[in-house]
Amino acid sequence: MQPRITRPALALTLLACAFTATACGGGDGDNGDSSSGPVTLEIWTDKEGVKQAAAAFNAAHKDVRLKYVNVPGTELINKVTNAHKAGDASKAPCLVLNDNRNGSMLLAQGIIRDLTEDVEPVKDKYADDAFVNLSIGGKIYGVPAMRQPMFTVVHQPTFDKYGLEVPTSWQELVTVGEKLKKHGVSVFNLAGEDPSTFMNMAWQGGARWYEVKGDAWKVDFTDKASQDAADVMQQLLDKDFVSKISYADYAAMMQQYEKGKIALRQVSTWQLASFEQNMKKSLGEWAPADNLSVPGQSAPTSAGDTSGYLVTSLCENSEEAVEAATWLTTSADPIKAMANTTDGHGWFPAVADPEPYLDTLVPKKLMGEHADKAVPTILENSDFADGWVYGPNSTAMYEELADQWGKAMNGDITVKALLDHMQQWTVNDLKQRGISVTE
Numbered sequence: 001m002q003p004r005i006t007r008p009a010l011a012l013t014l015l016a017c018a019f020t021a022t023a024c025g026g027g028d029g030d031n032g033d034s035s036s037g038p039v040t041l042e043i044w045t046d047k048e049g050v051k052q053a054a055a056a057f058n059a060a061h062k063d064v065r066l067k068y069v070n071v072p073g074t075e076l077i078n079k080v081t082n083a084h085k086a087g088d089a090s091k092a093p094c095l096v097l098n099d100n101r102n103g104s105m106l107l108a109q110g111i112i113r114d115l116t117e118d119v120e121p122v123k124d125k126y127a128d129d130a131f132v133n134l135s136i137g138g139k140i141y142g143v144p145a146m147r148q149p150m151f152t153v154v155h156q157p158t159f160d161k162y163g164l165e166v167p168t169s170w171q172e173l174v175t176v177g178e179k180l181k182k183h184g185v186s187v188f189n190l191a192g193e194d195p196s197t198f199m200n201m202a203w204q205g206g207a208r209w210y211e212v213k214g215d216a217w218k219v220d221f222t223d224k225a226s227q228d229a230a231d232v233m234q235q236l237l238d239k240d241f242v243s244k245i246s247y248a249d250y251a252a253m254m255q256q257y258e259k260g261k262i263a264l265r266q267v268s269t270w271q272l273a274s275f276e277q278n279m280k281k282s283l284g285e286w287a288p289a290d291n292l293s294v295p296g297q298s299a300p301t302s303a304g305d306t307s308g309y310l311v312t313s314l315c316e317n318s319e320e321a322v323e324a325a326t327w328l329t330t331s332a333d334p335i336k337a338m339a340n341t342t343d344g345h346g347w348f349p350a351v352a353d354p355e356p357y358l359d360t361l362v363p364k365k366l367m368g369e370h371a372d373k374a375v376p377t378i379l380e381n382s383d384f385a386d387g388w389v390y391g392p393n394s395t396a397m398y399e400e401l402a403d404q405w406g407k408a409m410n411g412d413i414t415v416k417a418l419l420d421h422m423q424q425w426t427v428n429d430l431k432q433r434g435i436s437v438t439e
Contacts, residue, residue, distance in 0.1 A: 284368025
């Protein structure tokens, strides 16, 4: 058992970080001597669009060079962690492109820097709340690159054929699902290995599975928003209104969409290119629509992870790293490189005014005559639910959640039983790690 830690709010020492200049950040004067030539900063990520973004940076700068290093997403966090443990700055990256699911844990372990003071001068370049998901305990640990407005794409001929209105809420989805089932059509697809739709629905409704309260972490998987999400999911599963195709069988899932056997898909912009590439016969038949609302919401709201550039604590040129990250996330050429749906990743930029970049996100072949609705829909759904944080054991928590979600999908447990289990499991796991917990 790890030593007991009791001050997460004041020092965020959850996994050994004390927010000092040595452990997590910052500090002027820790940059290496660049008198012998340009400073070279490595970026570790599996996002190929960053290669183009880095090339654009290098074309515009002489004193700092960016080196793109492709590290598979499944290996990235382990490799960054191992590099930190080795303590050799020459074999570690300066910049890591990742999301808030891992960021808070990396900060807590002292692997990345506290950037709160570094980003203060450039905050106005970003959307007002872009830093919310890249911060914890008042500490900002990432320069925002991508956000996820959530909306839906619907197979319009299916709704037209059966005279149905496109659902605007999760409960309406259940009602439409009942009507479509009579025609052999699933209203939605849920994969047994992926609980993110359920988690994001709870998040959207105001659930906060982790919060810092005084000197401890508060854990709450059983609040009303989570229970509401569980109730909707249980109805969809019990009444067999959804298909249950694994993402491992992506081609088979695409065939069902193609045939109009699954009527609706919840997406963000980064998923649209792949969806278009896998359509053949139904190109032009898919229309964008608002995200499904949860109880108590009168306007579309999105809940999804935020990606950004993290600066490692081993980086000897942290000032240049922050400046590079800011340039990559606010300049036209790198934003276009990441937003491009062919060579990039369809990323919705985190800048204050994303609209100039949105047209490139629209898969016009997929949506056909409906394509003109796409940008307005994306903008309408770019109001983000804030206040969500991941705790110090989020990786392990999500693995357990996925395991329990699979059981719920199979009917072995109820979704509400999943929440009860996750409450107990998460509290126990944190305590075993020596982390203070309150319920």
